[in-house]
Amino acid sequence: MSSDKYYKMPYVDFISLLRETNRCPGGKDTINWILQNSFANQNSRVLEIGSNTGFSSLEVARLIRANVLGIDVSEAAVSVANQELLRDTPQIQQLVKFVVASAYDIPCADQSIDLIISGGATSFMDDKSRAVSEMHRVLSNWGFCSVCNLFYHSRPPRQLLDKVSEIIGVKINYMTADDWMQIYTNNKVFEVYKLETVPLASQSDERLAEYVDYFMSKPHIKSLPLEDLVAIRQRWMEILQIFNENHKYLSFIRCLLRKRPIEEEPELFTIKQR
Numbered sequence: 001m002s003s004d005k006y007y008k009m010p011y012v013d014f015i016s017l018l019r020e021t022n023r024c025p026g027g028k029d030t031i032n033w034i035l036q037n038s039f040a041n042q043n044s045r046v047l048e049i050g051s052n053t054g055f056s057s058l059e060v061a062r063l064i065r066a067n068v069l070g071i072d073v074s075e076a077a078v079s080v081a082n083q084e085l086l087r088d089t090p091q092i093q094q095l096v097k098f099v100v101a102s103a104y105d106i107p108c109a110d111q112s113i114d115l116i117i118s119g120g121a122t123s124f125m126d127d128k129s130r131a132v133s134e135m136h137r138v139l140s141n142w143g144f145c146s147v148c149n150l151f152y153h154s155r156p157p158r159q160l161l162d163k164v165s166e167i168i169g170v171k172i173n174y175m176t177a178d179d180w181m182q183i184y185t186n187n188k189v190f191e192v193y194k195l196e197t198v199p200l201a202s203q204s205d206e207r208l209a210e211y212v213d214y215f216m217s218k219p220h221i222k223s224l225p226l227e228d229l230v231a232i233r234q235r236w237m238e239i240l241q242i243f244n245e246n247h248k249y250l251s252f253i254r255c256l257l258r259k260r261p262i263e264e265e266p267e268l269f270t271i272k273q274r
């Protein structure tokens, strides 16, 4: 019965239970890339969409000391993000706020945000174009919107896509970098200011086992009954093995879009994108 509970738990709630520091693709390096390239500063009003357990919002505040609002549809994730916030310094606590809200209906006024960051969250959304128009609505003119998404550099077996979809509770399709860029640039209201593709690597079985052990040794997990520990370990290992297999086919895009309020002349001889 107890093991059933962990298998039925939605993926986002399960990783919130583990208190896994969910990161955007590329982690700190990506946050650094976004902040350096978007000219963000202490006065920037920053919004993170799909803030999960708070990693990116906190990292932005720590680096540039700007106000950051993180929104996520998962109550469990927002609750963990708020616990993480409480562990941080008083200065960071004053700058960052996490609330339960959806990308489909962002709780911000029109043009009130200078930088939007969204790492991986769009993959979880069924109505991606609604999220993109909401991003456009809240962004200030010439403001930046950074999007990072995993994409397939080669076609994975259908079965693997089905397994990943089952885990995260959202249907994952075979998406290339071009497919993602289509979604973001379809309405032609964003300029693609910067774009790069970044390779990813899968890990050894030993590394996966070490990673699982790390979570099993966390005090709030370790103190659970043995039956729960067995179930949690088993589900976590199964999830990571499937994700690891998936990583053999994955890279990610790092992209900065800019809200362009006026039409500009096209540029012909641009630098070749990586």
Ligand SMILES: C[S@@+](CC[C@H](N)C(=O)[O-])C[C@H]1O[C@@H](n2cnc3c(N)ncnc32)[C@H](O)[C@@H]1O
Binding pocket: 012, 021, 022, 023, 024, 049, 050, 051, 052, 053, 054, 055, 056, 057, 071, 072, 073, 074, 077, 101, 102, 103, 104, 118, 119, 120, 121, 122, 124, 125
């Ligand atoms: C891969 S995680 C994002 C990780 C995050 N970038 C970080 O650095 O920690 C994706 C998140 O998107 C959230 N999400 C899914 N649909 C959403 C929506 N419509 N609006 C806001 N957040 C959403 C999920 O609940 C999940 O927490």
